[in-house]
Amino acid sequence: MGRFSGGSVYKTASMPIRLRCLFLLATIFVGTFLFVTIRNISDIKSEFIATSWNHDKDYGSIAENDYTIKTKGCVIPSLKPFGDEVKQFAKYPTKFKPCPGPELSLLGNNRTHIWVRNDIKEYYNIRNDTPLNCCYTAFFRPLSVDDITASNIDNRVEYSECKYFSDMIKATDEFVRISCYVYYTIVYQQYFLFTFKKEDANESNEVSPNKAAYNVIVMGIDAVSRLNFHRTMPETLSVLNKKGAIELLGYNKVGDNTFPNLIPMLMGISENELKTTCIPNKKSTFDNCPFIWEWYKQAGYYTAFGEDSSSLGTFNYEKGGFIKTPTDYYLHTFINEAENNVGVNKDVNSFLCMNEKYFYTVLLDYIENLTLTLTENNFFGFFWEVTISHDFVNYPMLIDKDYADFFQKLDASNYLDDTILFLVSDHGIRWGEIRTTNQGRLEERLPFVYILTPPSFRKKYKNAFDNLNANSRRLTTPYDIHATLIDLLHLEGIEDRMIDLRSNQSNPKSKGISLFLPISVNRTCASAYIDDHWCSCHKGHHMPTNSKQSLEIAEILVKELNKLLKGYSQCALLKLAKLLEITALEISSPESDEIEWREYMVVIKTTPGDGLFEGTLRHDGYNYWSVVGTVSRFNLYGNQSHCIHDYLLKLYCYCE
Incomplete structure (x- = not known):
């Protein structure tokens, strides 16, 4: 199947041979046409620096009687990923500057060791008889705080003393910087990340691991609409579809950018409610905020929070960050140091590379290694990619294969048998020529969400799963994701008998409705706490x-x-x-x-x-x-x- 072809499967066994041949030829022709169309390599314009408004808008891509969702409370028109208004913008990014290849890395590593690659020394003009010394320096986020009012308090760091090696060294620390010298000149530097089990992480929690509970992983890809996900990440889409992931067709953002859409997901409150909840002023940190991972921590889960950008961090960009370490595994310290010292290829807002490694692959490797380290424990992780997808509508094409491979590896390891996976975005692309179209305006308000549950969950919690499936065609919001995450902490509450009981009850204290409960067809933007400006139903x-x-x-x-x-x-x-x-x-x-x-x-x-x-x-x-x-x-x-x-x-x- 072509990389950008559709995912429908047709039964051909009963067709006559001649008809099957015609069908095959037609399939090849259509698939080839789509592939050539999308992968047509042409220069990408700087598409949001100088944007011109399109006065002659084409409304033809919105079919009059075709709808994405159609309920009594909300009607969202059906739009095609390659509709007439937007297909011209789907171009493979040719001006993207890649990281130097991994084949140029002077050091290799696995989950436990780091070593010098002797076969690559020649690239760095290091002869075999030239002494090469590498300095292993661990760094960490200190518990003590010198100045609690400092604006960069979340960036505090301490480095340990250097341990020299010339061949191989065993990693014993979470965060490591390696600097390699020829005589007194640095010839190579890189940062390494390890996921050793923190045995004392849950020592204050007397709750033992719940073997019946599921791991919960939320992974975000910034600024990708539902339809742009279809356009730019077809391989990942195919993997999710084959595993039976549920796509939320009516998922509507509730704020402009990342922050006001993640606060409802992580806390169940609006951005405006932060002031009366935990952020009394602009200099406040987020330590007293009711994050969902705190609930999972109390339930005996190991917790993790990681983003692949420090400068654009959700709680760090023009914000106070955290004084305390918010989760058991917290990536900010590592990414901040790597970004400031070996960050290269800055593209508009983000450093794309950590020398020869993409920051987004650092994040994916980190998640995978955490799943391997914590196989025997309950695990909650919230992770966000921003470096590649944030600024260019077509850049998700560049990460598609790596995300597809990542999910296939999780599947092959059977980790998905015990895990509920949320793959989400916060909004569609918010600027550029595509944003000046009618479809682009709607896409900006409709990010993608996929929820993947294991077969055992679908069988044991049948009514909850049936409701999740039905809710894929309802108006939904980040508040609903939060309510769903709460439900996954209390699985007895989503057993069939409890779903029947709860279906006729309402929770006036919550802005969200768990996706395991039936969402009313009468739901409107107003009742879902979506401001009219962001409402896709109008x-x-x-x-x-x-x-x-x-x-x-x-x-x-x-x-x-x-x-x-x-x-x-x-x-x-x-x-x-x-x-x-x-x-x-x-x-x-x-x-x-x-x-x-x-x-x-x-x-x-x-x-x-x-x-x-x-x-x-x-x-x-x-x-x-x-x-x-x-x-x-x-x-x-x-x-x-x-x-x-x-x-x-x-x-x-x-x-x-």
């Missing part, structure tokens, strides 16, 4: 961009942006350069005692800086206007906002 009609009313509404959006920047004198006053599009949204009719309010989705270009913004404005029926949700920006701001360190206001500020 319909609307375009208004003329040159009318007086439209331009007045556009000016209101600019005014709202300037309100956000009030008090930041270093940011320029924004002005309307152009109204690109305005849509009057069809919203629910008001109750008899309510004043009818209206909503408008507005797309504008501002000056200075040529920022492209999309916001939803609500008029209350009197004279009051308000922004619904947050205002999106879908071209990169680069260094325009270097003078401000608020992660949200960076979207809007143009430094004078």
Whole structure:
């Protein structure tokens, strides 16, 4: 089967030979055509640095009577991965600069040792008679804190004394830096990561491992919509489909970027609720926040949290990070040191490589090694890839094979027999030419989610699994993922008899509904806690961009942006350069005692800086206007906002 061909399986055994031949020829022709179309190597534009708005939009890729989900509460139109609006953007990334090949690594390693590769010395101009000394230095995150108010407290690190070797050395530490010298000159440096079992990690927890429990692993790939996952990661998709993973077709984001979509998943609350829960001010750390891994820790699980970027870390980018180590295995210390010392190939926002190793493969190897180390223990892990997928819509093509191979290795080791796996994203790509299309706008709001359960789970918790399957065509959110993770801690609560009992109950304290319970067909964006600005269920009609009313509404959006920047004198006053599009949204009719309010989705270009913004404005029926949700920006701001360190206001500020 071609790499980008479909996954349907047809029975041909009963066909006549001639018909089978025709079928085979047709299959080869179609598969070849798709392969050539997608892999057509052409120059990739810098597709989100200077974006032009497409005025002649093609609405043909949205079929009038075809729907992704269609319930009483929500209708999302059906879109094709290679619909007319977006197929032109699906191009293999030819300008990607790869890491130096692993064949150039002076050192080799496995799970226990590091050694010098004598066969590669010649590449570094090291003769056999030239003395080569390598320094093994362990480093770690110290428990003691010198300054609890320091802004970089999560980056603290200590290095141990050097241990020299010239051939091979046994690894005895979690994080290791190796520097190799010829005489007094460093000729090679690399960082190594090991997953030794931490026997004291659960010593304060008297709960013994629950052999009936399942491991739970959540893996994220940043900024990939459901349809872009189909376009760019077909091999991984095929592996998941063959294993029977459930795809959530109506999974809708609840915030703009990564942070407001992961907070509901990890804590069950909104970003706005953090202030009253655990983050009273912008300098606060996240140590007192109710992360889901704390619940798993209390249940006797080993816990892990890892991202393949430090600079773009979910809790570190313009945020306070952690004082305490949040999980038993915490990758931030390692990635931060590697990024700062051997990070190479910076592409827009991220270092892609740790010398000759991709950071995303470091993360995948780390997860695999943790599963091997903790085979006899219950394990909860939350991992996030950002370096490759964050900035370019087609870059996930580059990681597809490695992810497919990773899941196949987990399967071959039988680890998936005892594991619930969530493969998720936070949102679709938020900028670039594809974002200026109707399909691109919808894709941004509909990230992918796959949930893979083992056969034993499907059999023992039949009603729960049946509900999960049915909910694949319901409106769902990150809050629901959190509720589902809670349920996996208490498996007795998802036994058939309990599912029947709980199905008729509601939990007013929770924003989410476990995916093991039936989600109502009446569910709307409002009842699912999705702001109208992010809601994929709304319909609307375009208004003329040159009318007086439209331009007045556009000016209101600019005014709202300037309100956000009030008090930041270093940011320029924004002005309307152009109204690109305005849509009057069809919203629910008001109750008899309510004043009818209206909503408008507005797309504008501002000056200075040529920022492209999309916001939803609500008029209350009197004279009051308000922004619904947050205002999106879908071209990169680069260094325009270097003078401000608020992660949200960076979207809007143009430094004078």
